Amino acid sequence: MNRTILFAFFFIQNLISAQFSERNLSSEKWQFKNSKENGWFPAKVPGTVHLDLMNNKVIPDPFKDENEKKVQWIENEDWEYQTRFTVSSKELKNQNIDLAFNGLDTFSEIYLNGRLLKKTDNMFRKWEIPVKSHLKTGENLLQVKFKSTIIAGKQLAQKVPFTMPESPRSFVRKAQYQFGWDWGPRLVTVGIWKDVKLSFWNNARFGNVKVEQKKLTKEKADLNIHAEIIAEKEEEYIVLINSRPFNFQLKKGNNTIQIPLAILNPKLWQPNEWGNPDMYDIKISLQKDSKILYDKNLRIGLRTVELVQEKDSKGKSFYFKVNGYPLYIKGTNWIPADSFSPRMTGEKYQYLIKQAKEAHMNMIRVWGGGIYENDEFYKACDENGILVWQDFMFAGSFYPGDEEFLQNVKEEIKEQVNRLQNHPSIALWCGNNEIDEAIVNWGYQKQFNYSKDDSLQIWKDYRKVFHELIPNTLKENLTADKNIYWPSSPSIGWGHKESLTEGDSHYWGVWWGEQPFEMYNEKTGRFMSEYGFQGMPTLETTKAMFSGNPDLNLQDPVIKAHQKHPRGWQIIDEYMKRDYKIPADFVKYNYVSQLLQARGMKIAIEAHRRAMPYNMGTLYWQLNDCWPVVSWSSLDYLGNWKALHYEAKRSFEPTIISVAETDKTYDIYFVSDLQSDLGIGSGAELSDINGKILWSMEAADHLKANASEKHFEIKKSEFAGFDLSKAFLRVYFDNDSMKQEKLFFFVKPKDLKLIKPNILVRKISSTEIEISTDVLAKDVYLLGDTHFSDNFFDLLPRTSKRIKLSKPLEKVELMSLWNTMMD
Structure with a gap:
């Protein structure tokens, strides 16, 4: 029997014996229309109304130009979707036929052959309906009629006797970021955003x-x-x-x-x-x-994860023990990677998670204002060894506590934890993002003139959802080894001293509070689950903001429209003025804004890692973007590495050197995540910009496993006779199998007295180049439509560095910090 006949034989045998089959109705011919109008347009399922309107050229791409403003009318309309599909008499003989919508966004009515089957009110739930008695042989009509989320949300808000912040978004079980955030557009979608399936079983x-x-x-x-x-x-x-x-x-x-x-x-x-x-x-x-x-x-996957909180002399610990050993957490926060989630591909999920892995990360926090991610996201985390801190989808507002809302949330939690709990990457379930802090610290009570009873009701509703309903639902549905619950991130707001001595901390004194980057050295908590600073996206992604060829200018209204923080440019300029010279040229400004962001996060991450084991985790805000935007991300919307991602890769290496400046000394720390001790040699050299060694020292030492230790200090008086604006300190350790070095600069970048470097680029192959310089080249920036294996790096005098390219370039352009000094 040949292979083709054999395959056909087994296929037929399986059909004969199979008692379960499934049809994906997403592949049928779907149509949609505005409920006020008569004309139908072709639609794609899974999808959203915005994507369907774009595909039919009814609206422009909201990501480009200032088009976001032009599509706001969509959220106030009702929309209808329908398809016709056939069912055979053989299919109808099955004992059970179930129709399953894996995701409907959000308020809808489902009709089959004119009969109302179900009303839905939660984007995060699966809706499964027995439909055998409603189907007929031949053609069947399936309709989904969506009500405006805005209108439905406002109707729900009217039932509460006081004003809730962020109304109406907090009344609807829907991705909260769609209502606009300080990094994302307002694109309140409706639609069949996940697959539709018809299953037959006996x-x-x-x-x-x-x-x-x-x-x-x-x-x-x-x-x-x-x-x-x-x-x-x-x-x-x-x-x-x-x-x-x-x-x-x-x-x-x-x-x-x-x-x-x-x-x-x-x-x-x-x-x-x-x-x-x-x-x-x-x-x-x-x-x-x-x-x-x-x-x-x-x-x-087989593993153990524990969250250890033990009282100590400074407060209470907060760390993860994985497979019996304390794990220092290095990672970031995740937001939805597109404002229109249905167009996310498995390939893009895999790509983004692999970039986190390449930057030495071991945890990602799924932020509570987005979505419970696609299975591909968790699969990618499983396969790449990335633990997941999973928020439930509540963020930065107050939420109701009436019985209907609670029951809806209970079903949502039940479905999602049952879907996700077998993934070994899931490490912790967290109730919400910043709601405890919002109630205590954000002043809404005064803003909305709450009575004492109003405030008491808000707190009662909060406790019902996050201290009763969610943990109780977890206990009912999770196995004991998967049930680690944390009610709110952060546990204590950043204005309170306890936020740095126990629990997890969101520290926003830098950026929101406009404190200097150096404040990170003082404000280090037990587990830093949010902190960050904005930087511009790459030039390629900046150009993607425009529908045509742009004349890039900071005053361009399109550039301004893609900065969602109300004081974003003002804050960036203020920090840039402190540390750099502000360039007038757009390309140089883009470059320096990325350097600024990377510099701030480098200071923060090093401070956190030096504080180990007091601090046992650092998750910066944020990994990715949902559209082309000026934001806190390290990977821009197109997946390009900003300077921050290159810096995160360096700062998250298994071993790092960090220099902490005090009034009288430079303290040298060696930090290791390795699981065994190493014997090393170490030392330090003071060099000038030309590479002349002005001072040096050597030491024999050891590198302690899973620890941060101060290995030696250098008295400032040692360097009293040198002009430190023309010098840098190189600290190193090495042995036969590894080498680590760190460059430390004594003054801010704007105060460095740099010399013009003669930087040469030599082609090794179509995808490898060698960069060399005669004098110190600070923050070398390689430009081109390719991914460089390293970028935004310092190159020592009379040294070279080999760089791999993801695809060939005809010519590599570059600049360094010296170029920005010439404006």
């Missing part, structure tokens, strides 16, 4: 399946498989776990079964740079009379 099927890790040792992993099974009638069934059969007598309706599973000599899922994120495949099948009724494939 006898029984699986519901949620979760894996409980009962005990994990080097010799064995003891697991329990918890499976929900929905059965048509009371009968005996066989459940196979990796082909091993288990018999069960099931009752009619919902059943919950439990099956033990052991894995001998288990390989652990390890976070990035601790080892491999090893995974195991588990196939679970439901069988009756030798026929497979239903299959599920699970991919799990």
